[in-house]
Amino acid sequence: MAYVVCEACIRCKYTDCVDVCPVDCFHEGPNFLVIDPDECIDCTLCVAECPVEAIYAEDDVPEDQRDFIALNAELAKVWKVITERKDPLPDAEEWAKVKNKRDQLIR
Numbered sequence: 001m002a003y004v005v006c007e008a009c010i011r012c013k014y015t016d017c018v019d020v021c022p023v024d025c026f027h028e029g030p031n032f033l034v035i036d037p038d039e040c041i042d043c044t045l046c047v048a049e050c051p052v053e054a055i056y057a058e059d060d061v062p063e064d065q066r067d068f069i070a071l072n073a074e075l076a077k078v079w080k081v082i083t084e085r086k087d088p089l090p091d092a093e094e095w096a097k098v099k100n101k102r103d104q105l106i107r
Contacts, residue, residue: 001042001057001058001059002025002035002036002037002038002040002042002058002072003035003040003042003044003046003047003055003056003057003058004035004037004055004056004057004058004061004068004069004072005032005033005034005035005054005055005068005072006054006055006056006061006062006065006068007054007065007068007099007100007101007102008050008052008053008054008096009032009033009050009052009054009055010031010032010095010101010102010104010105011031011032011089011091011092011095011098011101011104012052012054012088012089012092012095012096013028013031013032013033013086013088013089013092014050014051014052014088014092015028015033015082015084015085015086015088016049016050016051016085017033017045017046017049017050017055018033018082018083018084018085018086019049019084019085020045020046020049021043021045021046022041022043022045023039023040023041023043024039024081024083025039025040025041025076026046026081026082026083027075027076027079027080027081027082028079028080028081028082029075029079029105029106029107030106030107031089031104031105031106032075032105032106033082034071034072034075034076034079035055035072035076036072036073036076036077036081037058037069037072037073037076038073038076039076042057044057051096052096075107
């Protein structure tokens with residue numbers, strides 16, 4: 001069972017999770033992070049590090065966000081691995097409070 005980055009990460013892209021990942025399973029897009037399910041070792045370290053609570057165990061992904069399971073797998077194949085923490089997006093604090101922001105995802 002892999003972990004999945006869900007909607008709360010969109011337009012925030014905090015990378016605290018990347019710092020604790022022992023296997024470099026995170027991939028970076030323009031305004032979102034994803035987890036490669038083939039690389040994730042289910043260590044759970046990233047979950048507690050996410051300030052917007054965007055990371056879930058695959059079995060715990062909320063029903064209305066189940067499509068993020070396939071989205072993480074798809075985008076991990078095309079986005080580059082991120083291995084070091086970076087600053088969040090400039091307006092991350094504002095976007096962290098926004099719900100329903102799927103339309104903001106840049107592929």
